[in-house]
Structures are given as structure tokens and as C-alpha cells.
Amino acid sequence: MSNGEVWSVDEAIEILNEFRTKDVRSTTLLRGPLTLGNPPNALEMNCWVYTKTKELTLPPAKKYSAVSEAAAGNDEEKTFAVDMERVYTIKVNTKEGEKDVEVGSENLVKGYRYGKSIVPFSSIDEDQLALQNEKGLTILYFFPKEKLKREWLMSNVLKIVSEPLNKGSEECFSALVQAMALNNLVAVIKLVRIKNAQPRIGVAIPIIKANYD
Secondary structure (H helix, E strand, C coil): CCCCCCCCHHHHHHHHCCCCCCCCCCCEEEEEEEEECCCCCCEEEEEEEEEEECCCCCCCCCCECHHHHHHHCCCCCCCCECCCCCCEEEEEEECCEEEEEEECHHHCCEEEEECCEEEEECHHHHHHHCCCCCCEEEEEEEEEHHHCCHHHHCCCEEEEEECCCCHHHHHHHHHHHHHHHHCCEEEEEEEECCCCCCCEEEEECCCCCCCCC
């Protein structure tokens, strides 16, 4: 072994015990239709989507004022946090000369440079150009499971189930999962969590267990 380290059993167990799962309340990420095919002949079944595994990120760092800490001394009630306030100003020519005048954010509009000019681009323009998406899941196509690349699975894992107590959706969903498993197929799927949100693309893999699909 080159450049390795040797650990005792007690040390190894102690290190492994540092990794543990976090128990959280199970809530749905999405409740909506799972669509297969093109309208008006598309097949729809109601499904629920849960988060199965998710990367745990550290809380964001906050700015800290060392100057405030020095001024406050031993005052434990001070947080020394730095709050950002954004102020917009425009230059106005007055009799006294050029002067900065504060402008409210509601009176501003985005602008993009086009050569030497600035073209205004309002929120209405953004809405007209935004991608229109309906909430739900859409199966885009199927492909053989052996062509699935492992690097495509390096993300959060979601669990898709049929809507409880909906017999029609349960039968359709079960038939879909069993057909995919029988033919050794996986599906490229599009997920839109809320209406007009940016779509997310993933791979749906069929899982069949003794008591459910």
C-alpha cells in the first residue's frame, strides 16, 4: 500500500459513526399528472413525488462586522451581523451642479446594452419570452437500461408513486413500471414542480418489490 494510513478497529468505528441519516417529515415535492404520449391521445395518471435522498449543504455564511464587535465590547446581545441595504440613484443636473437623486426600485426597469444604446426590458417582456410549462411529469422517451451512464445518477434521488386511493392511476402506473422492467427500459422524464417553472430532466428507473411497484 502506497501513501496509505492504518487505523485501529475502534478508530474506524468511531469515524463511521460520524455519518448518520437525518430523519425528516415525509412531504411531497409534487402532486400532479404523469403524462405519456402527445395530446390529445396522451395517457395521464396522477402521481406523487417525494425526495428520497438529498445533498445536505452547510448553512450560508453571514457577513460579520469586526468593527462592531470591538465597539460593543462584552455586550452579548449584539449579533454583529451585517445587513445590506441597496440604494438606487440617478445623476441630475441642477443649478448647484450634478447631484445624485435616490430612486425607488419600483421605478426602475432592466436594460441591456446594444452597441452604445441601452434597450429597456420590462417584466412584461420577460413574461412573454418565458418558457411556458405546465405542472407535472412528462415521459419524453425510453431507452435500454444498459445505456444508462452512472454519472447521470449523481444528483438528488426522487421517488415517484401513484396517487393513493386512485385505482385508475394505480393500475396505469403499475402497468407502466412492469412494462419498463420487463423490457429492461428506463425513461427520460421532465419534471415541472410549479407552473411555468424551469423544467428539470431526470431518468426514471422502474423498481418492483413484493408489496408495491
